[in-house]
Amino acid sequence: MAAEGEYLLELTDIEAGYGRAALVLRGLTVRVPPASVVCLVGPNGAGKSTVLKVASGMLTPRSGRITVCGRDVTRLGPQQMLRAGLSHVLQGHSVFKEMTVSENVLLGAYTIRDRAEIAERVDFVKTLFPVVAERWGALAGALSGGQQKQVEFARSLMVSPRVVLLDEPSMGLDPKATATVFEQVVRMRDAGTAVLLVEQNARRALETADLGCVLDLGRVHISGPAPDLLADPKLGELYLGSGTSTAGS
Numbered sequence: 001m002a003a004e005g006e007y008l009l010e011l012t013d014i015e016a017g018y019g020r021a022a023l024v025l026r027g028l029t030v031r032v033p034p035a036s037v038v039c040l041v042g043p044n045g046a047g048k049s050t051v052l053k054v055a056s057g058m059l060t061p062r063s064g065r066i067t068v069c070g071r072d073v074t075r076l077g078p079q080q081m082l083r084a085g086l087s088h089v090l091q092g093h094s095v096f097k098e099m100t101v102s103e104n105v106l107l108g109a110y111t112i113r114d115r116a117e118i119a120e121r122v123d124f125v126k127t128l129f130p131v132v133a134e135r136w137g138a139l140a141g142a143l144s145g146g147q148q149k150q151v152e153f154a155r156s157l158m159v160s161p162r163v164v165l166l167d168e169p170s171m172g173l174d175p176k177a178t179a180t181v182f183e184q185v186v187r188m189r190d191a192g193t194a195v196l197l198v199e200q201n202a203r204r205a206l207e208t209a210d211l212g213c214v215l216d217l218g219r220v221h222i223s224g225p226a227p228d229l230l231a232d233p234k235l236g237e238l239y240l241g242s243g244t245s246t247a248g249s
């Protein structure tokens, strides 16, 4: 675990909600160390997606502090959060099906002026996601759901983010595609981009993550190394559908 001040992303004592409605996040603190996958799990409505919206500037917190590499970014909007190093892959499918894979990926580079930098990033994402290289000229709509998700990942990495925010990347995918998507999450981390991940598939996500946070009613109920959370029988009963982990079996 990184020492204080060494986190890529820190959300501290965040209170946030929608319009005049009651608070959704009620004093939530989440930290993302370098080279890590941090996973948020918890029941429906706990506020997991709202954490990502706050981190990407889509929702301004009512109080609390957000820092990226120690720099205060609390009240920045989505474009500035992107420049600060936070890239958000939204829930559901956001590829433009009538556009090619290359056009979709290059949309992620719209803030970059330097052509050489764009070419370098294209090479990087093609290496990380072979299907993007193989289907570069194909219409995105011709790809499977899992392949389209990789196009979304590639697009999100074009700006060299410090942290990618992934909202339910396995949603709607079959088990094989889900396995591939989680492998790609690990590859992103290993290639130098930390990941803050929200998943309904809590057990699978914790098997992939380094650290986990269990959210309940807008607060972090418990957090720690993901293997410890998986091995906690009480958590298993409450949130993972069984008493013990099946990791590694």
Ligand SMILES: Nc1ncnc2c1ncn2[C@@H]1O[C@H](COP(=O)(O)OP(=O)(O)OP(=O)(O)O)[C@@H](O)[C@H]1O
Residues within 6 Å of the ligand: 018, 021, 024, 042, 043, 044, 045, 046, 047, 048, 049, 050, 051, 200
């Ligand atoms: N755009 C919105 N406007 C008003 N309320 C919202 C909005 N988005 C979410 N909420 C409310 O905020 C609360 C938390 O929602 P959020 O989507 O963050 O939870 P979640 O933990 O991601 O849930 P799920 O697992 O069901 O996606 C819910 O009560 C939800 O109804």
